[in-house]
Amino acid sequence: MNKIDDISGTEYKYVGSRPVRPDGLDKVTGKAQFGADLYAPGMLFAKILRSPHAHARILSIDTGKAEALDGVKAVLTSTDLQPGEGADDLEDDMDHVLENVMARGKALYDGHAVAAVAATSASIARKALKLIDVEYEVLPHVTDIEKAIAPDAPVIREDMYTQDMDPKPDKPSNIARRMEIGHGDIEAGFEKADFIFERRFRTEAAHQGYIEPHACLADYRSDGHAEIWCCTQGHFMVRSACAALLGMELSKLRVTASEIGGGFGGKTTVFIEPVALALSRKCGRPVKLVMDRDEVFRASGPTPSSVVDVKIGANKDGVITAGFAELWFQGGAFPGSVIDLGTMCAFACYDLENVKAIGWDVVVNRPKSAAYRAPGAPMAAFAVESGLDDLAERIGIDPVDFRLKNAAEEGSTAAFGPKFRRIGLKETLEAAKASDHYNSPLGPNQGRGIACGFWFNFGGTTSASIKIELDGTAMVTVGTPDIGGSRASMCLMAAETLGIPYENVRCVIADTSLLPYSATTEGSRTTHSSGMATVYASENAIKVMCGRAAKIWGIPEDAVDWKDGHARPSGANAGEFEPMSLADIAKKAHETGGAIAGHCEFEAGKVGQSFGTHIADAEIDPETGFTKIVRYTVIQDAGRAIHPSYVEGQYQGGAVQGIGWALNEEYIYGEDGRLQNAGFLDYRMPVCSDVPMIETEIVEVPNAGHPFGVRGVGETPIVPPLGAIGNALSHAIGTRMDTIPMSPPRVLEAVSGG
Amino acid sequence: MSKIHVNATVNGDAVEYLCEPDESLLDSLRDRLGLTGSKEGCGTGDCGACSVVLDGRLVCSCLVLGAEADGRAIETIEGLADGDELHPLQQKFLEHAALQCGICTPGFLVAAKALLDKNPDPDETEIRYWLAGNLCRCTGYDKIVRAVMDTAEEMRR
Ligand code: FES
Ligand code: FES
Helix, strand or coil, X not given: CCCHHHHCCCCXXXXXXXXXXXCHHHHHHCCCCEHHHCCCCCCEEEEEEECCCCCEEXXXXXXXXXXXXXCEEEEECHHHCCCCHHHHHCCHHHCCHHHHHCCECEECCCCCEEEEEXXXXXXXXXXXXXXXXXXXXXXXXXXXXXXXXXXXXXCCCCCCCCECCCCCCCCCCCEEEEEEEEECCHHHHHHCCCEEXXXXXXXXXXXXXXXXXXXXXXXXXXXXXXEEEECCCXXXXXXXXXXXXXXXXXXXXXXXXXXXXCCCCCXXXXXXXXXXXXXXXHHCCCEEEECCHHHHHHHCCCCCCEEEEEEEEECCCCCEEEEEEEEEEECCCCCCCCHHHHXXXXXXXXXXXXXXXXXXXXXXXXXXXXXXXXXXXXXXXXHHHHHHHXXXXXXXXXXXXXXXXXXXXXXXXXXXXXXXXXXXHHHHHHHHHHCCCCCCCCCCCEEEEEEXXXXXECCEEEEEEEEECCCCCEEEEECCCCCCCHHXXXXXXXXXXXXXXXXXXXXXXXXXXXXXXXXXXXXXXXXXXXXHHHHHHHHHHHHHHHHHHHHHHCCCHHHEXXXXXXXXXXXXXXXXXXXXXXXXXXXXXXXXXCCEEEEEEEEECCCEEEEEEEEEEEEECCCCCCEEEEEEEEEXXXXXXXXXXXXXXXXHHHHHHHHHHHHCCCCCECCCCCECCCCCCCCCCCCHHHCCCEEEEEECCCCCCCCCCCCCCCCHHHCCHHHHHHHHHHHHHCCCCCEECCCHHHHHHXXXXX | CCCEEEEEEECCEEEEEEECCCCEHHHHHHHHCCCCCCCCCCCCCCCCCCEEEECCEEXXXXXXXXXXXXXXXXXXXXXXXXXXXXXXXXHHHHHCCCCCCCCCHHHHHHHHHHHHHHCCCCCHHHHHHHHHHCCCCCCXXXXXXXXXXXXXXXXXX
């Protein structure tokens, strides 16, 4: 593996350039096929019946009338979904997936699937849903964290006892689990503090808001083989889940990932795929199932809402002496919110002697939460970054300097355990300090905030293969769906490694039958892990090509080097033979031993982190409480930007999602436990006229764990905005904001001292 | 329920199809004519992914009935390029990396073309307000706005 010294400052030919992406043409001409764009002969249309109640026992379901309707080919209830043996072996975050896919005995949230219909047209399917009679016994519900953990709360899961408690609780509750991390002695740390910040923060649930609703086409054949086409971040995950839930063998199910219209974590699990497949199995016809937008809001996975208590102490020199946080996340009606990640990320940016964080995983009557870009981190960072801002002001130190003084660096022990390797947080803070934005004047009613953020790069099982074609071009296949331009990055890395032009490399996402297992596109792992696999596969192909050249020249294999796309005789044979280009060797492949390819199947380590610093200027209208972001800058360490335009795109997209969450977006539940704003009109995401240009600066502190120094960058950009905007707004109005979203009514209330 | 017979032109070609009375133009384009370049993001007129031009006017095809298109001219993303020749907007979207996932891209291109047809010299604010009916969740809009400004400048030359 490369040392940082070997790669920092290295000039590359293709890596770091900005070519047009290979899938670009299809996407600007309307040819790209997304989840809902595939049609099959004889295809049926499916629709799902959903619970109107937040919490209800299902006493009976009568499907007779629906089945009798002309054009209806299959009606499905939970009794048709009987998991096979593999169901117990599903990955951790797949827990409860079956119960979420279709209610079993109890509907646990407004929108929980209860039954499904496949019919010859969508309108017949819709009609049939109305003919299904479901008898419910409505139960008391709770959708709010603080109410759910109160002693008199209705208990949603009668068999759930809080895990990891000492002593073990003697009665069930809505708290699934407790966790704790940290080191040092926080009490002693607070003793040494000259200033202490202590406060409760709340964030409401936000949705990933991908523009493409979940969609799939499933076709179960009479011999027990099946195919699924769907928009997902992980088609291997879809295969595992569906095969387990339907009791199928993995090799009998082939899943193809369509082009995917956004995911941000929300497409890392299954909702409709097992339903479509089971319907297809029942009636022997291909079945297409596409969610409506209101179903996406009600029944896919938003982020958890949170309550975070934070206490931070610092001395008058600006050194943080202790940090403590206690976090409650609700993950919907199922255990397994991302409380672990939120708790781990709370203080990850800072090098603290005394730190402790406690997390509580809470269940409420809401849809099962799913990952959303750096899941858990933004809520935790909001509380901590707000606290730091307040302390800096009271100490009388510049907020950037305060963070610089306490920032994590190489060798710092993270609150969650490990020691950081070389990281670039301080570099982003220095860049912020030197930026034009940070040094520009503010207008009336404006405030400026800064905040830092951190996210991991996941590793995981990853596969890639590359074949060298007879004409000297190369084809890369990877198993991670391309959600934002990763095929371009794969081509760039392969071109760089092989030494052939970018235009001569193509990349496709293989279906589950064509490549060994590849973990999902999540955790900022794609450019990082699939990128490594692509580089190693290319290196393996180079080994083969060097062998072929050796054979042609009649010299030992280890006497051949690869440089600039050519095999060259080395050592004693140097200069003996004319170097052979990749195209020369490829042309002769069939005479020298057959087709040429390279493969890589490996387990990528958890080796990356990416840190960022954001600067936000907010302007408030004191009469309406409306906040406008007038200037915004993202500075983040990318390790090495493979395709800088797409790195900037990740920074900008994450920041704007953060702006939406900070100011507007929220799940609003009524007293009846029903979601009141299940549409884009009422769940208001930022539109073009809401935001300014998003300035970006790419800092490059290479990641020693990657051949080109890459750090995954996709998620960190959504971590700082809540804090940065909260701080900006707090300065603009002179009162600390502690609730997300900071919507006009909340700002007005804060202004009037309410 | 009997279906309705519709004659229209799509991207200059005469088409005919049968649609249900309550079927959206978006569904007719996608399900009857196989033109899946227009996307459904919401079905309620809030995202613009289904944008098409109907008799010269930019509309959300999810809010128009398939039956209403009878006798009218529809332009979709599939007609934006001239054969192999990309429209300058398409070219600039590629060069500026103005798309990530690309699901919103057809809608943005159709809407941006409608803007430039009306106003060849829009400023940033005009672009942002014109495109406010199109949601993009991936890009934060920055590169989209730049691509449109750059196209306008090039087309004026
Ligand atoms: S699908 Fe027509 S506006 Fe969203
Ligand atoms: S590029 Fe994904 S929604 Fe715009």
